[in-house]
Amino acid sequence: DGGITQSPKYLFRKEGQNVTLSCEQNLNHDAMYWYRQDPGQGLRLIYYSQIVNDFQKGDIAEGYSVSREKKESFPLTVTSAQKNPTAFYLCASSIGDSDAYGYTFGSGTRLTVV
Amino acid sequence: DAKTTQPTSMDCAEGRAANLPCNHSTISGNEYVYWYRQIHSQGPQYIIHGLKNNETNEMASLIITEDRKSSTLILPHATLRDTAVYYCIVPEPGAGNNRKLIWGLGTSLAVNP
Numbered sequence: 001d002g003g004i005t006q007s008p009k010y011l012f013r014k015e016g017q018n019v020t021l022s023c024e025q026n027l028n029h030d031a032m033y034w035y036r037q038d039p040g041q042g043l044r045l046i047y048y049s050q051i052v053n054d055f056q057k058g059d060i061a062e063g064y065s066v067s068r069e070k071k072e073s074f075p076l077t078v079t080s081a082q083k084n085p086t087a088f089y090l091c092a093s094s095i096g097d098s099d100a101y102g103y104t105f106g107s108g109t110r111l112t113v114v
Numbered sequence: 115d116a117k118t119t120q121p122t123s124m125d126c127a128e129g130r131a132a133n134l135p136c137n138h139s140t141i142s143g144n145e146y147v148y149w150y151r152q153i154h155s156q157g158p159q160y161i162i163h164g165l166k167n168n169e170t171n172e173m174a175s176l177i178i179t180e181d182r183k184s185s186t187l188i189l190p191h192a193t194l195r196d197t198a199v200y201y202c203i204v205p206e207p208g209a210g211n212n213r214k215l216i217w218g219l220g221t222s223l224a225v226n227p
Contacts, residue, residue: 004157035217042201042217043158058214090157102148103215105157 002027006091006106012114013078013085021076021109023091032074033092033103036060043090049074050096078111086113118202123222126196132189134221136202139183145205148215149176149187151198158201161187192225199223 004025013019025032031050035043045058049068063082068074074093078085088110092103119137126132138147146165150158162169162176164185169176175188189196201220 006157040219042219044217045214048214088155092157102150102160102163103158104160107157108155110155 004091004093004104004106006089006109008109009107011109011111013111015113016080018077018079019085019111021078021089021091021111023074023076023106024072025074025093025104026072027093027104028071029093029104030071030096031094032068033094034058034064034066034074034076035090035092037088037090037108046076046089085111087111117216118204118218120200120202120218120221122219123224125224125226126189126192128194128225128227129191132192132196132223132225134187134189134200134202134223135184136186137184138202138204141182141204143182147176147178147182147185148203149174150201150203151196152201152220153198161200192223194225194227197223197225 007022033048034046036046037043044060046060046064047055047058047066049055052068052071055066055068063079065077088108090108091106094103146163148163149161151161152158161173162171164176164178178185199220199222203215206214206216
């Protein structure tokens, strides 16, 4: 079955360390997205990519970095510059830039700084 | 910015219809309305979307008012597994090819036995 796989499901990081969250999709979707969700808040966009080798900052990109070397993969690195990284991270994909299609989400990665 | 307004929480008896309202009075003429739901600690799940006409799929029905300023998501026979947070979403206006969805806090629906 096609879908989006995020790994790991739970991740613990020490302060000052970088950590990379994996997102892989086999839906042949062109666009991919990273969101952050904090308790009691809506999803906030970190980065998005419409095509391979191209990506744009979202609303809260500071302290994060991404790459899009393959259509199927869109890893997110949480750097030590992110001051409050503990959150639930969600990856999504969509067919393209048409408004007629929705997003498919992964099951999320819960990152905790210890 | 186009925004949506939803009730914070709602209750529904199992087997009855759940009607979830959403106001999107600033929506522009060519923007879709999307509905997603999120079960605790999982990724959001796409439910349905519409532009002008009412829509129905295997999960739900979407009723959009003629002026497009509001919509209602209908779960015809709610089950306990429908307990989730339901999000009504419209894209950021003028985003074009860099379309971004604006996520609010949604409605927390509790389906009771």
